[in-house]
Amino acid sequence: xxxxxxxxxxxxxxxxxxxxxxxxxxxxxxxxxxxxxxxxxxxxxxxxxxxxxxxxxxxxxxxxxxxxxxxxxxxxxxxxxxxxxxxxxxxxxxxxxxxxxxxxxxxxxxx
Amino acid sequence: xxxxxxxxxxxxxxxxxxxxxxxxxxxxxxxxxxxxxxxxxxxxxxxxxxxxxxxxxxxxxxxxxxxxxxxxxxxxxxxxxxxxxxxxxxxxxxxxxxxxxxxxxxxxxxxxxxxx
Numbered sequence: 408x409x410x411x412x413x414x415x416x417x418x419x420x421x422x423x424x425x426x427x428x429x430x431x432x433x434x435x436x437x438x439x440x441x442x443x444x445x446x447x448x449x450x451x452x453x454x455x456x457x458x459x460x461x462x463x464x465x466x467x468x469x470x471x472x473x474x475x476x477x478x479x480x481x482x483x484x485x486x487x488x489x490x491x492x493x494x495x496x497x498x499x500x501x502x503x504x505x506x507x508x509x510x511x512x513x514x515x516x517x518x
Numbered sequence: 519x520x521x522x523x524x525x526x527x528x529x530x531x532x533x534x535x536x537x538x539x540x541x542x543x544x545x546x547x548x549x550x551x552x553x554x555x556x557x558x559x560x561x562x563x564x565x566x567x568x569x570x571x572x573x574x575x576x577x578x579x580x581x582x583x584x585x586x587x588x589x590x591x592x593x594x595x596x597x598x599x600x601x602x603x604x605x606x607x608x609x610x611x612x613x614x615x616x617x618x619x620x621x622x623x624x625x626x627x628x629x630x631x632x633x634x
Binding site: 508 | 562
């Protein structure tokens with residue numbers, strides 16, 4: 408079945424550091440790929456998505472590129488801020504229907 | 519409303535009791551999903567409703583769990599004879615699905631269930 412494996416946390420960075428959170432997936436066919444973010448005390452919200460190979464999703468300075476050859480969708484940001492502290496979830500989804508999520512990576516950014 | 523709402527926000531119950539969790543999706547959204555998030559874990563799919571189609575119940579962990587969606591809108595997740603391992607945050611999401619699917623899922627704030 409489908410599965411998503413993401414980098415274990417927690418990840419602690421200083422402000423303005425470069426961020427990478429790795430995500431790889433196992434699925435047949437061509438799923439859409441997503442990153443969701445859960446800020447402290449808030450609900451899960453979509454950060455970015457990519458629906459086909461080589462697509463790059465981007466939002467709020469975050470980027471991720473759909474790499475079918477390596478079955479990866481790594482999340483990157485060039486310069487993190489304290490306000491980026493949150494839990495990040497990688498997920499895949501085929502058309503309509505359920506999403507399959509990774510276990511989440513907790514990011515803490517220190518001033 | 520503007521987003522997906524869930525009630526109650528917190529529920530504490532005793533082992534063996536039944537509980538009902540409610541989800542109000544975004545108006546007009548055709549699809550509704552329930553997930554469970556245990557401490558330190560990712561989201562586990564439970565059940566999915568799409569329009570008038572039969573629901574996908576493949577994620578329900580046992581026959582103690584059931585869900586219904588009335589009138590294509592509000593959904594209730596029922597857990598009978600609750601067990602301590604049922605303690606988790608239960609998340610509801612909805613989406614507007616076209617013919618090809620792939621609509622963005624919008625999540626509610628969740629119901630935190632604690633079984634003593």
